[in-house]
Amino acid sequence: MKIAIIGAGLSGITAAKTLQSELGDKADISIFEKSRGAGGRMSTRRTEEFEFDHGAQYFTAKDARFQTAVEQAIKDGHVAPWNGTAKYLKNGTLEDDKGGDRFVSLPRMNSWIKAMAEGFNITTSARVGALSKSTDKKWRLSFEDGTQQDGFDYVIAAIPAPQAQALLTPTGFSQIQPIKDTRMEACFAVMVGFNKTLDLPWQTLRRADGPASWIAVNSAKPGRPESGTTLMIHSGSNWSAANVDRDKPDLQAEILADVTAELGIDFKDAAYMTIHRWLYAAVSQGAEQDCLTDKALGLITCGDWCLGGRVEGAYLSGLSAAEHVLSWAR
Numbered sequence: 001m002k003i004a005i006i007g008a009g010l011s012g013i014t015a016a017k018t019l020q021s022e023l024g025d026k027a028d029i030s031i032f033e034k035s036r037g038a039g040g041r042m043s044t045r046r047t048e049e050f051e052f053d054h055g056a057q058y059f060t061a062k063d064a065r066f067q068t069a070v071e072q073a074i075k076d077g078h079v080a081p082w083n084g085t086a087k088y089l090k091n092g093t094l095e096d097d098k099g100g101d102r103f104v105s106l107p108r109m110n111s112w113i114k115a116m117a118e119g120f121n122i123t124t125s126a127r128v129g130a131l132s133k134s135t136d137k138k139w140r141l142s143f144e145d146g147t148q149q150d151g152f153d154y155v156i157a158a159i160p161a162p163q164a165q166a167l168l169t170p171t172g173f174s175q176i177q178p179i180k181d182t183r184m185e186a187c188f189a190v191m192v193g194f195n196k197t198l199d200l201p202w203q204t205l206r207r208a209d210g211p212a213s214w215i216a217v218n219s220a221k222p223g224r225p226e227s228g229t230t231l232m233i234h235s236g237s238n239w240s241a242a243n244v245d246r247d248k249p250d251l252q253a254e255i256l257a258d259v260t261a262e263l264g265i266d267f268k269d270a271a272y273m274t275i276h277r278w279l280y281a282a283v284s285q286g287a288e289q290d291c292l293t294d295k296a297l298g299l300i301t302c303g304d305w306c307l308g309g310r311v312e313g314a315y316l317s318g319l320s321a322a323e324h325v326l327s328w329a330r
């Protein structure tokens, strides 16, 4: 049985790992990823001096299946709780930012996925541009560089909804409407590295929607390099949507000016700063199904957007995708 998984984020790697543990040698699993490595939106930007988790900041675990996975990852040294001081800035006053226990991957946000992905056949820098059936009725993947791979019995597209829509619409995928109805929002991530220690009364700060609606002291997470201070600043969904096509240097300046005006942090001494645009960062309207399937076609799509738009949802959706393939293959 040949299975193709498109996307090496948490949902895709969870699907791969679940299928492999159930099917062993009976399945030949290939993973295709358009970027240079596994991680997706749980990724880490590294420079010579600094590191930034510029996608997911931390995760919570409410579902028992995800809690079990997190507990195992803690035992294996890939995840740790992050009990940093969490504040919410409301009308100029710092309040406690309450929520469940927070976890991060160690020593970087992508480390857990990379550990899970070990041993898999992952082709990176491989963007799947089209899916089609070849003469033997198996799936053919066509890549943007003009190459193709054939012979797949099942395909799992573990990618954000707009990308799934583009890939699956031409196949006649029967559950296309929930994908079309899904809404994903952009986010700008500004990364700032200082060679000095900043004295801040919080390790994460949540604010109302605006240029800087979230600030985390990345260097304060467990297992991170201890010299200097790294800040991760995220713009809010509404502000990002209104500014999505503007030049990134202008947006970076606006985001930093917002932080300086509100919190007095001076960026003149920063040793490093850059901005990244996530087009599909968060989910404002999800599909609200574990994953979307078409048994007759042997196609599934999954991802965080199916189940709430967070790390936990990505894991559970990938798990569900694998369970469907297992039930079809029996």
Ligand code: FAD
Pocket (backbone or CB within 6 Å): 006, 007, 008, 009, 010, 011, 012, 032, 033, 034, 035, 039, 040, 041, 042, 054, 055, 056, 057, 058, 059, 060, 126, 127, 128, 129, 158, 159, 160, 163, 167, 187, 189, 234, 278, 280, 281, 282, 302, 303, 304, 305, 309, 310, 311, 312, 314
């Ligand atoms: P992804 O991680 O997006 O993986 C999909 C993969 O598919 C990507 O690697 C992509 O490159 C690849 N791909 C796409 N199209 C193709 C193609 N055609 N061919 C090949 N490969 C393709 N969640 C939390 O729980 N807590 C947080 O604090 C949090 N903060 C966030 C902050 C930001 C700025 C962002 C961006 C996300 C945040 N999230 C957070 C959300 C969390 O990162 C996601 O829910 C989770 O990582 C999604 O995993 P996934 O596997 O569904 O998708």
